[in-house]
Amino acid sequence: MIETKGLRKSFRSRQGRETKTVDAVRGVDLVVEPGEIFGFLGPNGAGKTTTLRMLATLIAPDGGEATVAGADLRKDPAEVRRRIGYVAQGGSTWDEVTAREELVLHARMYGIGKAEAHARAARALAAFQLTEYADRKCKTYSGGQRRRVDIALGIIHEPKIVFLDEPTTGLDPQSRAHMWDEIRRLRAEGMTVFITTHYLDEADALCDRISIMDHGRIVAEGTPAELKREISGDVVTVGLSRAATPTAAQLLDTQPYVAKLETLDEGGLRLFVDEGATAIPQILRTLDGSSIDLTSIELHRPSLDDVFLTKTGRSLRES
Amino acid sequence: MKLARDTWLIFQRQTLLLLRNPVWIFVGVFQPVMYLLLFAPLLKPALAPMGATSDAEVYRVFVPGLLVLIAIFGGLFQGFGLIAELRAGVIERSRVTPVSRLALLLGRSMRDVVSLLVQAVIITVLALPFGLRVHVADLLLAYLLLALIALMTSAVSYGVALLVKSEDALAPLMNTVAQPVLLLSGILLPLAFAPAWLRRVADWNPFSWAVDGTRALFAGDVGNDAVWQGLLITVMLAALAVVWAARAFARSVR
Ligand SMILES: Nc1ncnc2c1ncn2[C@@H]1O[C@H](COP(=O)(O)OP(=O)(O)OP(=O)(O)O)[C@@H](O)[C@H]1O
Numbered sequence A: 001m002i003e004t005k006g007l008r009k010s011f012r013s014r015q016g017r018e019t020k021t022v023d024a025v026r027g028v029d030l031v032v033e034p035g036e037i038f039g040f041l042g043p044n045g046a047g048k049t050t051t052l053r054m055l056a057t058l059i060a061p062d063g064g065e066a067t068v069a070g071a072d073l074r075k076d077p078a079e080v081r082r083r084i085g086y087v088a089q090g091g092s093t094w095d096e097v098t099a100r101e102e103l104v105l106h107a108r109m110y111g112i113g114k115a116e117a118h119a120r121a122a123r124a125l126a127a128f129q130l131t132e133y134a135d136r137k138c139k140t141y142s143g144g145q146r147r148r149v150d151i152a153l154g155i156i157h158e159p160k161i162v163f164l165d166e167p168t169t170g171l172d173p174q175s176r177a178h179m180w181d182e183i184r185r186l187r188a189e190g191m192t193v194f195i196t197t198h199y200l201d202e203a204d205a206l207c208d209r210i211s212i213m214d215h216g217r218i219v220a221e222g223t224p225a226e227l228k229r230e231i232s233g234d235v236v237t238v239g240l241s242r243a244a245t246p247t248a249a250q251l252l253d254t255q256p257y258v259a260k261l262e263t264l265d266e267g268g269l270r271l272f273v274d275e276g277a278t279a280i281p282q283i284l285r286t287l288d289g290s291s292i293d294l295t296s297i298e299l300h301r302p303s304l305d306d307v308f309l310t311k312t313g314r315s316l317r318e319s
Numbered sequence B: 001m002k003l004a005r006d007t008w009l010i011f012q013r014q015t016l017l018l019l020r021n022p023v024w025i026f027v028g029v030f031q032p033v034m035y036l037l038l039f040a041p042l043l044k045p046a047l048a049p050m051g052a053t054s055d056a057e058v059y060r061v062f063v064p065g066l067l068v069l070i071a072i073f074g075g076l077f078q079g080f081g082l083i084a085e086l087r088a089g090v091i092e093r094s095r096v097t098p099v100s101r102l103a104l105l106l107g108r109s110m111r112d113v114v115s116l117l118v119q120a121v122i123i124t125v126l127a128l129p130f131g132l133r134v135h136v137a138d139l140l141l142a143y144l145l146l147a148l149i150a151l152m153t154s155a156v157s158y159g160v161a162l163l164v165k166s167e168d169a170l171a172p173l174m175n176t177v178a179q180p181v182l183l184l185s186g187i188l189l190p191l192a193f194a195p196a197w198l199r200r201v202a203d204w205n206p207f208s209w210a211v212d213g214t215r216a217l218f219a220g221d222v223g224n225d226a227v228w229q230g231l232l233i234t235v236m237l238a239a240l241a242v243v244w245a246a247r248a249f250a251r252s253v254r
């Protein structure tokens, strides 16, 4: 459904007298299969939005190629526009008009006739539980209601693929769960969904496949289960004060049962071990011999954050 | 055909937004009326040396100038609305659809042209009791000239707004453009009595030609060279402005 090769984009921005170049996206290769929910996971500034805007024809790539929904991004952007839907990270509605008016206009901008546009708007309002507010001005909506209108706008023309840039940011847990259901429903209707997120649980629970992006590059790709399986064994998180962390790291790094060790920015260590149950007593014994106070110790199965940590050396939670 | 349909869609939405904003309607109608009722009487002594002694003559000079003034300023400040739209994300949302980029501009500029024409009609009608008389055919031609001016200035304003993307930059820019244009066009006072050097500078101001053309039409002098010259200049500039601004809509925006 989407195939990209070496997609690149840099921005020039002026800061005072100097012009700085930001390499926002530095060579992205992607394959998105039809009918899947594909997730783009990465910290702020990773280049997720920039990649999406390129794929949605909003900005021209500096280099690379892409086919989106069967159309060539560079040669036929007009055809790409007809086949995709795009929901931006920020809002996309006028304050002074109603959700129904927005949906009708948006459908008509895709060339849909007036009567059909009204029928589709009514269906979309019902599907996104907006009927109750449909004829109230958008400025009176709550954040979650506005977000639902944004997404309804993105799919009003029944595109083959829809890009959702952080669809659940700013939603309360209940609205988030609701949004997940709605996104799954789109998949059930045969739509391909491309979402970005920096929520680990969202990528884990919602996405069929994910790409982890950092500093404009894709650092890992696969199903959530595959990615986690790459990290064999268990993860032990050791809570320590910032001051004690380097000493503890030195002590533990040389232990045979520690496969890999990462230092956390806020203090503490994350240890990748083969067998958590046997490693914990050994860790305690090792630290007991020195005068290090540990505040907590925790054993868990590898999460996507651990995947991110091993690929980038940073935790997504901290960045 | 797609262009006409798309332009109509954007025009409808923009008109709806205008009608939902009562403050705008108030400002748009009452400001020019104030000029007409409070400023024109002040001009009577000032225009006396030119032979305009009766109310009718004063309004025949002043009303066309006022109309051009409204067309220029009304147009130049339309960009502010567009910056608000940029921020709301509606421009980006429009740009992912296959809607014509030229229509994104024309739909907006047409709204500006129509609202200018409504203002122009109100002012013309209000000036009638003061003795303003003008032939319908001449008046329609004058309105055409005004529409072209509004099209040009609003397109320029939209194009600049898409370039600078912030009100803080747009406001001083538009003021700097508007001021010399205003002073050198003889809008409020004809340049007939200006020193020769000032008149030569004004010859380079396209709006000065447009004002002369409009005045000639209000004076019933269709045959005057100023009429076709003013029309030709504004048609060309309006076309240039539209092409340039439509390209700004097609380029990436954020
Ligand atoms: N128009 C622009 N001009 C200059 N720099 C830009 C522009 N757009 C994005 N950038 C820069 O490109 C980098 C990537 O930005 P992008 O918006 O793609 O990140 P993101 O992954 O979507 O982050 P977030 O999670 O915060 O939305 C950032 O460093 C950003 O500052």
Ligand SMILES: [Mg+2]
Binding pocket: A048, A049, A050, A089, A165
């Ligand atoms: Mg983003």
